[in-house]
Amino acid sequence: MLPLSLDQGMIDQIAHEFDLRAPNKEGLRQLIFHLTGTFDPTEPLVMDMATGSGKTYLMAAAVEYFRRQGMHNVMIVTPSLVVQNKTVQNFSYGSLRYVGGFPTPPEVVSPDSYEAWRGKQVGSPLEVATDPSMVFIFNVHQLVAPKKTHTSSTGTLDGQRTKIRTFQEDSGSLYEYLTELDDLIVIADESHLYGSKAKAFNQALKDLQPAATIGLTASTTDADNVIYHYPLYKAISDGYVKTPVLVYRKSGYTGKDAEERQLRDAMSLLRNKEAAYKEYRNDHPDVRQIQPALLVVCKNVEHATDIADLLRGPAYCNDTHAVLQVDNEHDNEATRRLLDNLDHEGSPIRVVVSVDKLKEGWDTKRIAVMCTLRAMASEVLTQQTMGRGLRLPFGNRTGNDRIDQLEILAHTSFEELLNDEDILQTFGLDGAVDDSTTATDILKDEAPIAGVDREGAVERGPIAPSTATTDDAGKEPRPALEPQSAEPQPPEPTVRSHGLEDDEEIEVATPATPIVVKINPDYAGTTFLFPSSTMQRSDSVFELKKIRNDDVKAAAKRVTDTGEVLHRKKLVVSEADNEIKTERVEDALVASDQVDKKEVAKELTSSVIKLGKLTQNQANLTQLTERIVPEFMKAADIDDWTEKAKVSALAELEQLIVDKLKAHASSLQTETTINPIELPIDQEFSLPVGEDILDLVGDDEQSEFKVRKYYGQWAKGLFPVASFDSWSGEYLLAMMLNYSEHIQWWKRLYRHEGASIAYSTRDNYYPDFVALDTDGTYWIIEGKAESGREDETVKKKREAASDLVTELISEPKFKDSTWGYLIAYETDVRTAQSWSDLKSMAQPVVRERYDD
Known part of the structure; x- marks a missing residue:
């Protein structure tokens, strides 16, 4: 056991x-x-x-x-x-x-x-x-x-x-x-x-x-x-994979140009998929930038070579790099690399031609259309091969049939399909339906497909996505759908079909043109580096950036200046012994010798370095001289430094460092890495297809506000148009930034831009805004509901942001800039009369600048 x-x-x-x-x-x-x-x-x-x-x-x-x-x-x-x-x-x-x-x-x-x-x-x-x-x-x-x-x-x-x-x-x-x-x-x-x-x-x-x-x-x-x-039918029913749809022409594909016509139909289906994917990516910029692809299954290598050459021609892809042939004679390192990178953004492949080779281990989310040619009439499409097209491209059902369905283009006629007792095995669909489903059941369930009779199409499949556009767990967002009907619905079929008349054309969809938003003319060319971060477990040496300012201040408050004590004795003549003796009298307290402030800073720095337990590198030295020692001396309750106060300060600062070193040695540490991201990504962006720009609403018109709609024009926004997930946590905050005399510009942050801050090795979050104030400080701002004040996750986020601001001091790309972090709770946003009010309420974290 x-x-x-x-x-x-x-x-x-x-x-x-x-x-x-x-x-x-x-x-x-x-x-x-x-x-x-x-x-x-x-x-x-x-x-x-x-x-x-x-x-x-x-x-x-x-x-x-x-x-x-x-x-x-x-x-x-x-x-x-x-x-x-x-x-x-x-x-x-x-x-x-x-x-x-x-x-x-x-x-x-x-x-x-x-x-x-x-x-x-x-x-x-x-x-x-x-x-x-x-x-x-x-x-x-x-x-x-x-x-x-x-x-x-x-x-x-x-x-x-x-x-x-x-x-x-x-x-x-x-x-x-x-x-x-x-x-x-x-x-x-x-x-x-x-x-x-x-x-x-x-x-x-x-x-x-x-x-x-x-x-x-x-x-x-x-x-x-x-x-x-x-089983597969349960995965389809649960919405974890696509719904297979058999597409066929009434009389099948016959005649000398049968394969050419079938391939033209397959390419039309692919183009409609491409239009649907593009529209969805544009509407949901946070999702993976993935493209659909066509898989053509051939009889043998010779057949596959002919088909691949045909598809590269002008009547189909018109691109020699768009078609990838994979079989026993096309399996070199270059082919495997193209296949391995198929899901990567920028892959040139639109069509994969195979000889049923891609059965196991080829995990792609791109296959949206599959085509089995007439030459395979005596063959079957294995479930493993069919399974290459089942994976959902965006991780979850979208509610759009054009994306959520795998279209399998059959070479056979309706009659052949109807009379095929092994129809499920023929197309690799064994397991995709329960035992009671027949060929007749599948063929009578007509599914709408893109470009063909889309009128009356319905959204299919059990879908329960999150409505949030920002996910603290760092998962891909799941776009919200319209509420489903409360009335009981019959179970959806797990395999569907769509028949085409012999002379029916598949109309290729034309994507709609979205509204393009360009950067505000006053800020044209403006960019900045955002300190995005990641966190990994590490057994690395201790670094001073891990000591928080609150700990430095607490140690400094223990520094004392009690002055110097003079022990006094008076001389006493002893007549009996005929000698002079000393007698202890009350001690005298006198001021300690004055010490130059710069000398104190120098000795504090030197004492930490001489501890011998700290790695001596430029990052630690910068943290020590530019933050820890200045903050320590500022927080100490000492107006005029004396020798006594200096000794006390040396003891307290050394003890702080030693305690932190011990804590580091006894615990599993995390290492934060700063990954600068230049924003904005581009000088323009497109709204989701069908979205318009709404006029700004006043701060007393909450009933008119619509979540995740685009509002403009914002005079101080880097872009004049922005969308928001909440009223008081984001929209009112944007209003305050936009009209404050202390703000130069602000930018709404979106998830797809990658401006994230890690607060554990697994979790990161995406702040809502970056604003540049008139003092030259870049503010990372996050709007939060009132319930977040006591939330442990929010506290971890604030600690991570505080550490980030501290680390930027010794980051070469950020050493000349000042950064701060602020959580704007809804009550504070509604109560504050100005940006200055909000800062005082929020108790932000910001890099201090110290005078010499």
Whole structure:
């Protein structure tokens, strides 16, 4: 039995940290439940998870759960090099594909990198709770025993198999190390490929002698020990993936130009998707800037090459770089790089042409249209291939069918589809409907598609997005939808269809033109650097920027100047002894010698440096001379410095530094990194399509105010138009900034600009405004509801902003500027008569400038 316990509190915490969907959270609970019981460690506990439902996040959450319960070693077995490389990225901190949520990033060991394991071998063999997980990621081909154990070339498969078994002088044999672990948990990704029929692969997993084996797949068999089942139709119904829609022409595609016509239809569907995505991105600038793509599935390599050449031509994409062919003969490093970067902004790919190769491990959110050509009439589209198009491009359902549906363009006619007893298997839709659904049910449910009879289209799918445009947890915002009807609705079908008449044309949508807002002419060319920050766990040396001004002031208040004491004795003549003696009389208190203020500052600085426990670098020296010592002397209740006061000050400041050093050494620290962002990003921006500019409303016209609408004209705004999420917390604050004689200009901050401040290693927030006052101070301003005054998260944000203002003193790009931070609570905004009033109420954090 494994040393694991079922801890629901830990599951809840990890689910929150990894932002797990409800089915994945339940899957994690079921997995831990079964692992705490009796099982055969070499027989996989299989989790049947729909393609696109988030298996990778469940896998990562399980690895973290094991770590917190003392099991640090996990082997993830993948079916191919493609999946292996993707999985390495998922677990490698700093990768664009990294799965966030780990408080301590795992160490990754793969065929390309043994460093983490070797470091463990030469380090302490003892594991502690704070140690990271050691995640070994290999594809199953590399774990099969080599034919020739003396093979040394890692360029061959046998060479890779040999490498893992070869004894290294500095670390030993990795394979032997793995088999001797008593806590190795094996996670078999796409476990249906390692079943009993795949004898070599199946044996390779058993040879590892794991403490437990977990299988993840969307394709189970009756022989599998399935412990959790989350089918595709449930994922569709729950709104976690797109709704598949079969699109077909009444008579199918026939004749010599059948494929050309089908591809033209596919491109028309793609263009409509492109228009819908563009409109949505423009309306929601905070979301990922992702583009839709078309996947064309061909019969063989020769067929795929012909189709790719055709699609690059002027009648289709008219761009040689827009079409990517991926098959056994087009699988070089350049192709893999283009495929790997498909979701990156700026990818030139619009169409991917494949030979059903992209079955597992290709996690993209771009596929919006799929096309199976007539040449595949005898073939089927596997669920794994169809699953490449199921992922939601913006993370959640949008309420727009053009985005929330995957359109699968069939080559067959209506009659052929109707008579196809295996229609679900033919298009990879097995599992996408319940057992009672037939081909007739699917084909009679007509779904509207973009460009074809859009009149009367309805928003589909169960959707429950957040209404907030700013999310403290740093997640992508979920745009609000119109309220759903309160009347009971019948369940939506999980697979739909749309038939086209033979002569019907798919009309390509024309995107609407949005209103463009340009920067205020008075501020044309104005830019500034915003100190965006990130926070990481660190065991780095202590830095003086971590000492807050409040602590410096508290230490300074303990400085005393009690003066010098003169002990007095008088001379007494003793007649009896015939001698002169001394007799103690009352002490006399006299003023201590005066000391020059600059000399005190110099000695305070020198004493801290001479402690010997502080790293001597320019950043610490700047913090000491430009902030800590001046603030300390200013806060001390000393008008005229004396020798006695100086001694007291030296003792108090040294004690403050020593206490902070001890606290640092005994706790896990975080390191904040400043990432300057130049704002505004551009000198103009576009309003969401259909949005107009509303006239400003007076401060007594709250009933006229509309949330997230655009108002103008703002004379002192860098841009004359801005939108707001609240009345008193933002709109009235903007009014105050706009009409204050002490403000030069202000700018509304939007999430997509990236102006965020980290207040933990996982969490950041986005302030509402930056304003430049007439004294040259840049103010970071956040409007808050009154309830935030006692909120612990708000307090953490303020502390983080206070630390940020402090750190900017020693940041080269900010050393010549002054920054402040202010939380404007709604009551203060309504009560304050001016910007000066608001500052006095808010008790802001601001960099002090000290006189010599």
